[in-house]
Amino acid sequence: MSLLSIENLSLSIHGAPILRDVSMQIEPGRILGVIGESGSGKSMTAFAAMQLLPDGSVCDGRIELNGQEVLDLGEQDLCRMRGRDVGMVFQEPMTALNPIRTIGDQVAETILIHEKVSRGAAMERAAEALRRAELPQDRFPLSRYPFELSGGQRQRVVIAMAIALRPKLLIADEPTTALDVTTQAQILDLLKRLVAEDGMGLMLISHDLAVVADLADDIVIMRKGEVVESGPADSLFRTMQHPYSKALLAASTHAPDREGAPQDVPLLQVQDVVRDYTVHMRGWWGKTTTFQAVKGVSFEIRKGESLGLVGESGCGKSTLTRAILGLEEVQGGSILLDGQPVFTGHHANRDIRRRMQVVFQDPYGSFNPRWKVGRLIAEPYHLLEQPPAGRAKARAIAEALESVGLQSEDQHKYIHEFSGGQRQRIAIARALIIKPELIILDEAVSALDVSVRAQVLDLLADLGDRFGLTYLFISHDLSVVRNVTDRVLVMKAGEIVEQGETKAVFDAPQHEYTKQLIEAAPVLPADVA
Numbered sequence: 001m002s003l004l005s006i007e008n009l010s011l012s013i014h015g016a017p018i019l020r021d022v023s024m025q026i027e028p029g030r031i032l033g034v035i036g037e038s039g040s041g042k043s044m045t046a047f048a049a050m051q052l053l054p055d056g057s058v059c060d061g062r063i064e065l066n067g068q069e070v071l072d073l074g075e076q077d078l079c080r081m082r083g084r085d086v087g088m089v090f091q092e093p094m095t096a097l098n099p100i101r102t103i104g105d106q107v108a109e110t111i112l113i114h115e116k117v118s119r120g121a122a123m124e125r126a127a128e129a130l131r132r133a134e135l136p137q138d139r140f141p142l143s144r145y146p147f148e149l150s151g152g153q154r155q156r157v158v159i160a161m162a163i164a165l166r167p168k169l170l171i172a173d174e175p176t177t178a179l180d181v182t183t184q185a186q187i188l189d190l191l192k193r194l195v196a197e198d199g200m201g202l203m204l205i206s207h208d209l210a211v212v213a214d215l216a217d218d219i220v221i222m223r224k225g226e227v228v229e230s231g232p233a234d235s236l237f238r239t240m241q242h243p244y245s246k247a248l249l250a251a252s253t254h255a256p257d258r259e260g261a262p263q264d265v266p267l268l269q270v271q272d273v274v275r276d277y278t279v280h281m282r283g284w285w286g287k288t289t290t291f292q293a294v295k296g297v298s299f300e301i302r303k304g305e306s307l308g309l310v311g312e313s314g315c316g317k318s319t320l321t322r323a324i325l326g327l328e329e330v331q332g333g334s335i336l337l338d339g340q341p342v343f344t345g346h347h348a349n350r351d352i353r354r355r356m357q358v359v360f361q362d363p364y365g366s367f368n369p370r371w372k373v374g375r376l377i378a379e380p381y382h383l384l385e386q387p388p389a390g391r392a393k394a395r396a397i398a399e400a401l402e403s404v405g406l407q408s409e410d411q412h413k414y415i416h417e418f419s420g421g422q423r424q425r426i427a428i429a430r431a432l433i434i435k436p437e438l439i440i441l442d443e444a445v446s447a448l449d450v451s452v453r454a455q456v457l458d459l460l461a462d463l464g465d466r467f468g469l470t471y472l473f474i475s476h477d478l479s480v481v482r483n484v485t486d487r488v489l490v491m492k493a494g495e496i497v498e499q500g501e502t503k504a505v506f507d508a509p510q511h512e513y514t515k516q517l518i519e520a521a522p523v524l525p526a527d528v529a
Contacts, residue, residue, distance in 0.1 A: 002026060002064070003026050003200075004065050004066075005064040006022060006024050006025070006048075006062070007023050007061055008022075008023055009048060011048055012057070013057050017225065019041050019048065019225045019226075021061070022061075022222070022225070024045075024230065026202075026218075028199050030202075031195060031204055031216045032217070032218050032219070033204050033213075033215065033233065034046075034203060034204065034205045034219075035207065035212055035220065035221045036207065037207055037223070037248075037451060037452070038449055040223050040224060040225070041222050041225040042222055043173055045222070046173060046203060048063065049065070049070065049169075050082055051070060051071075051078050059071055065081070065086065065169065066085065066168055066169075068081075083114055083165060083167070084114045087161075087164075087170045088170075088171045089170065089171070090158060090175075093151065093158045094151075097157060102143050102145055103142060103144050103146065104123055104126050104141075104144075107126035108126040108164075111125050111126065111164050111165065115165075123142060125164065127142060129163055130142070132160070132163065133190065135153065135156050150183075150313060151179055151183065151313060152180075152183035152186065155179065156187070156190070159187075159194075163198070167200060168200050169200060170194070170200055170201070171205070172203070172205065175187060176188060176206075177207075180313050180476035181312075181521045188214075188215055188522075191204070208522065209248060210252060210479070213233065213237065217233055218233060219231065221245050223244045228242045229244075237524065248450060251450040252479075253483075254454035254458075255483035256454075256460070257461060258461045258464065260464060260465045262303065262304045263305075264302065266300040266302055267305075267438060268301040268336070268337055268438055269300045269337075269339075270297060270320075270324065270333070270334075270335050271334045271335075271336070272296045272298055273296070273297045273320070273332065274331050275323055277291045277292075278290060279291050293316045293494055294316045294323065294330070295494040295495050297494070297495065298496070301472060302470070303468070304469075305487065306485045307471065307489065308474075308475065308484075308487070309472060309473065310475060311492055311517075312492070315491045315492050315493060316491055316493070316495075317491055318474075320491075321358070321440055324342065324356070324440065324472070325353070325356055326342045326343060326348030326353045326356075329346055337352045337437075338352075338355070340352050350383060353383060354383035355436050355437045356437070356439075357430075358439070359431050359439060359440070359441050359442065362447060363424040363427050363447075367415045367426075369415055370414075371414075371415075372411065372412055373401075373415060374412065377397050377401070378396075378397060378433065380430060380434045384434060397411050400430070400432050403463065403466075404425040404463075405459060406426070410426075421452035425456070428460070428463070432467070435467070437469070438469075439469055439470070439472075440471075441472065441473045441475075442474045443475055444475075445475070445477070446477055478506075478521040479523075481502070487500060487501055488501075488502045488505050490505070490511065490513065497514065498510055498511040498514045506518060
């Protein structure tokens with residue numbers, strides 16, 4: 001008998017169809033990967049299984065969990081089911097956790113809600129759940145707060161909350177999207193181990209085929225609220241029939257065509273850069289110490305080149321980026337753009353600063369939602385001494401939008417009216433409007449679906465060829481870096497530990513850390529990649 005059986009499930013919200021005849025099964029001790037782009041219905045299927053749906057929702061069909069029909073349960077029974085029989089791991093752990101409560105309190109809360117036990121007993125079981133999630137108390141006491149943990153450690157706390165009552169089914173909704181490759185591999189290994197230990201079923205929701213390929217026993221591919229293909233993971237990749245499935249597979253390994261070649265002229269020169277931070281220790285007698293985030297880093301980017309910078313969270317990538325952009329002063333070394341210093345004394349050189357732009361990871365969070373797109377795109381004009389005005393400004397905004405494949409009329413809309421991929425195009429348009437020479441892409445495609453990611457990468461390649469742009473591509477997605485960059489730098493603990501031609505570094509890594517990163521990266525089966 002299936003642990004979770006969904007048969008011909010249809011869902012509408014206020015009359016709008018969301019899911020249509022969705023069917024899937026999860027057996028105890030097995031992992032089901034649910035694949036699809038944003039809006040495909042993956043998460044809504046999971047929410048329907050737990051009946052965590054908004055007002056106005058109407059479900060038809062069958063949802064059977066451990067022999068019990070979920071759609072027949074009242075709210076009180078559903079509350080008992082959630083957490084006890086079904087646990088859920090959400091995508092963003094910082095949002096899922098309460099920032100003002102300790103991790104011990106938050107894990108124990110699940111136990112106290114469902115079982116009549118003392119607080120002391122609940123805390124003991126919380127400690128055990130955290131230990132199983134690889135957060136032992138000798139290193140991570142129950143008194144820690146979420147902000148004191150890394151992203152991967154916070155995700156382990158969320159997993160501990162979900163498994164505290166040893167549920168029969170665990171739903172993990174994009175649990176590794178924001179994590180670097182080694183942390184992602186650790187979280188996926190943890191989930192696989194917990195499934196094996198407890199014999200529970202796991203529904204793993206993801207838009208990344210490579211993540212699911214190495215972990216799932218069975219796969220369901222969804223599109224626009226429907227299941228378009230399903231089957232055992234070990235055979236599905238070789239027997240795909242639906243055009244959408246094949247398109248997803250092709251997009252996962254997409255490498256954009258690039259016509260231009262880098263010039264043998266350096267544009268950006270980073271020489272022996274050091275960035276220190278002052279750290280104040282806690283307590284009345286706490287001493288002040290110095291933490292060195294960037295330790296004598298040197299490299300250069302040639303004109304027209306695409307350079308990749310990879311490394312785990314906390315390795316110094318973002319700190320180095322802020323220094324290159326002139327946002328943080330360095331304590332040693334120099335940063336030159338086309339031979340001119342980024343800093344003059346203790347201040348950023350505005351003449352040089354305007355020749356660089358950045359595209360951030362979150363295309364929604366990097367915009368002011370109260371402004372229209374036209375004003376958002378024109379923001380970099382504050383760097384110019386004499387920015388265009390009137391018709392010249394409107395024409396420049398229109399040209400920037402059209403250069404990234406959008407319409408001139410889009411400048412009159414608000415950012416919430418666009419999809420994730422369109423928002424990232426708008427972010428690229430904002431970076432282009434003052435015609436920079438160097439664009440820094442800080443995890444610019446990591447939050448995008450694979451097909452949208454392929455479109456944005458094609459756009460960047462096209463813009464690079466048309467405008468002679470130079471890119472610094474910062475990413476934890478090694479497959480993207482491998483397909484879009486000419487050279488790559490590998491950063492660890494504030495230092496560049498390896499650099500070279502991208503193909504050479506990936507095919508024959510020399511440093512042990514580089515080997516670990518490449519081995520941790522999820523890959524599609526060799527005979528279908």
